[in-house]
Amino acid sequence: MAETITCRQTLSISNHRVFASDLNEHETVYGGRLLELLDGAASIAASRLARVETVTASIDQLNFIAPFKLQDSLCIESYVVGVGHRSIEVFTKIIGEHLQTGERFLGLTAFLTFVTTEKTPNLPEIAPTTAEEEFICAGYGQRKVQRLANFKNQQAFNQQINLDYPWDY
Numbered sequence: 001m002a003e004t005i006t007c008r009q010t011l012s013i014s015n016h017r018v019f020a021s022d023l024n025e026h027e028t029v030y031g032g033r034l035l036e037l038l039d040g041a042a043s044i045a046a047s048r049l050a051r052v053e054t055v056t057a058s059i060d061q062l063n064f065i066a067p068f069k070l071q072d073s074l075c076i077e078s079y080v081v082g083v084g085h086r087s088i089e090v091f092t093k094i095i096g097e098h099l100q101t102g103e104r105f106l107g108l109t110a111f112l113t114f115v116t117t118e119k120t121p122n123l124p125e126i127a128p129t130t131a132e133e134e135f136i137c138a139g140y141g142q143r144k145v146q147r148l149a150n151f152k153n154q155q156a157f158n159q160q161i162n163l164d165y166p167w168d169y
Contacts, residue, residue, distance in 0.1 A: 003124040010080040012044035028067035042090040045078040046114035082140030
């Protein structure tokens with residue numbers, strides 16, 4: 001029987017202040033910067049579960065909900081919500097805070113999938129303990145089915161992509 005750990009045992013939390021160098025031409029945080037931050041935080045959560053090398057396989061769902069602006073702070077929380085044979089699903093949320101008023105807001109949510117580089121890892125099972133964790137973990141099976149269908153569609157799509165130099169066709 002596999003070991004069981006809680007979502008909380010995989011929790012990764014990081015905080016960042018928004019600076020001018022993080023902003024795009026709309027004076028909000030550049031999406032690529034947010035992707036960098038969330039991938040880093042999510043990878044820690046996956047590693048806390050696996051305790052072996054993992055790599056990002058996909059960002060399965062990414063929702064930009066509200067923009068982050070200069071002088072806001074970002075609180076990134078990531079934790080494991082599903083475990084397959086070699087795959088690990090991580091949920092990440094970024095909570096913004098307007099530092100001048102203390103108002104907090106949900107700015108981004110995402111699901112990422114990581115896979116172990118080991119072919120036969122002994123991954124523990126995951127157990128939710130909070131209402132949020134229970135809600136999110138309950139949807140893992142449905143998300144996994146959709147992810148596998150998307151993967152198959154992507155493989156078929158990839159077969160149609162031309163890899164020749166543009167001047168050769």
